[in-house]
Amino acid sequence: MKNPSRIHLQALSLSYESLSLIGLVILAVETFSSATPSTNSDLLKWLSCSVFASICVFGVVAGTFPKRCSQTAYFAHREEFFEKEENHGKTVIPFAGHHPVCGRFSSHVFRFLERTFCAGCTGLVLGAIIALLATVPYLLFGQFAAENKVLVFWLGFATVAVGLLQYHVPEGDEGLVHFSINAIFVFGTFLLLVGTNEIMGNPVLSAYLLILTVYWIVARIMVSKLKHQEICAACPQPCSIG
Numbered sequence: 001m002k003n004p005s006r007i008h009l010q011a012l013s014l015s016y017e018s019l020s021l022i023g024l025v026i027l028a029v030e031t032f033s034s035a036t037p038s039t040n041s042d043l044l045k046w047l048s049c050s051v052f053a054s055i056c057v058f059g060v061v062a063g064t065f066p067k068r069c070s071q072t073a074y075f076a077h078r079e080e081f082f083e084k085e086e087n088h089g090k091t092v093i094p095f096a097g098h099h100p101v102c103g104r105f106s107s108h109v110f111r112f113l114e115r116t117f118c119a120g121c122t123g124l125v126l127g128a129i130i131a132l133l134a135t136v137p138y139l140l141f142g143q144f145a146a147e148n149k150v151l152v153f154w155l156g157f158a159t160v161a162v163g164l165l166q167y168h169v170p171e172g173d174e175g176l177v178h179f180s181i182n183a184i185f186v187f188g189t190f191l192l193l194v195g196t197n198e199i200m201g202n203p204v205l206s207a208y209l210l211i212l213t214v215y216w217i218v219a220r221i222m223v224s225k226l227k228h229q230e231i232c233a234a235c236p237q238p239c240s241i242g
Contacts (some may be wrong), residue, residue, distance in 0.1 A: 008225075009224075009226050009229055012222075012226050013167070013223045013226045013227065016046045016219040016223050016226075017164055017165060019215075020215070020216055020219045021161065021163045021164055021217065021222055022102065023215065023216075024157065024212075026161060026163070027192065027196070027205075027208065027209055027212065028153075028157055029180040030200075030208075031153065031195070031196055031199050031200055032199070039226065041201065044197060044201060044203055045138075045139060045142065045197055046139060046208060047203075047230075048193060048197060048206040048207075048209075048210065049135050049139055049193070051140075051210050051215070052131070052135070052189075052190065052193055052210060053135055054131055055187045055213060055214065055217070056128040056129075056131050056132050056186070057128075057132070058187070059124055059125070059128045059217065060125050060129060060132075061111060061122075063121040063122065063124045063125035063128070064121075064125060075096065082178070102173055102202050103133070106160075107113065117180040119175035119176070119178040119182070120178060120179075120182050120224060122179055122182075122184025123179040123180065123181065123184055123186075124182045124183070124185070124187075124220075125236070126182075126183045127182060127183035127184065127186025127187045128186050129184060130183070130187050131186055131187050131189070131190035133189070134190060135190070138194055142194075142198075144240070145194050145195075145198055146198050148163070149194075149195050150195070150197050150199065150200035152191050152194050153192060153194075153195025153196065153198075153199060154195075154197070155188070155189070156188045156189065156191025156192035156194070156195055157188075157191075157192060159184045159185060159188030159191070160185060160189055160192060160216075161186040162181060162184070162185070162188075163181055163182065163184065163185025163186075163188060163220075164185070164216065164219075164220075166181045166182070166185070168179065169181065171190040176226060185220075185223050189213050189216070192209060193206065193209055193210075193213075196209055
């Protein structure tokens with residue numbers, strides 16, 4: 001089967017990003033569409049935060065073991081391909097941080113304590129851990145969030161928007177920008193949940209955000225996969241080490 005063109009890959013990425021942003025805008029519109037005072041309750045906070053915490057825990061597990069959680073990912077097949085071609089004179093490409101060590105993915109990884117990590121996965125894990133830690137004080141001492149609910153919401157809106165558009169942000173060579181954006185992306189989702197709960201206190205809207213969060217995760221994975229394919233599609237021949 002012929003590999004998809006870069007234009008096709010870019011169009012698919014744009015579709016995921018566009019739907020994600022449309023969902024974010026709809027959330028903002030619905031959150032501020034009513035002048036009705038907030039009717040939030042402790043039950044809504046506990047339920048929504050419990051579901052969100054479960055999503056974060058799953059994200060931590062998936063980000064900590066990316067190879068096991070992405071056996072059907074593009075690189076799984078690429079790595080298999082390179083290994084099979086070894087006997088036919090092809091170069092076997094080593095992987096670090098589950099990315100090929102070919103020089104084209106330097107902004108997708110970073111080194112720490114002599115080890116190479118995926119900037120995206122590690123950032124998502126850190127963001128999920130921070131969000132989990134922040135959930136406890138919010139549930140027990142939520143007065144600050146209630147008093148600054150509009151600021152909390154828009155801060156979450158801005159960080160999530162940046163996270164959704166992260167592949168359009170210059171990343172540099174070390175992957176630290178990529179790492180940081182993914183971390184604040186997850187925490188920004190938590191801020192959106194807090195802001196939505198405090199402003200509207202609407203169970204339907206909170207459920208919508210939780211479903212949207214799951215879609216954002218799926219879209220984030222798919223866009224990442226498409227970007228990897230796009231990078232490899234730009235190679236005129238199988239990658240070489242270096």
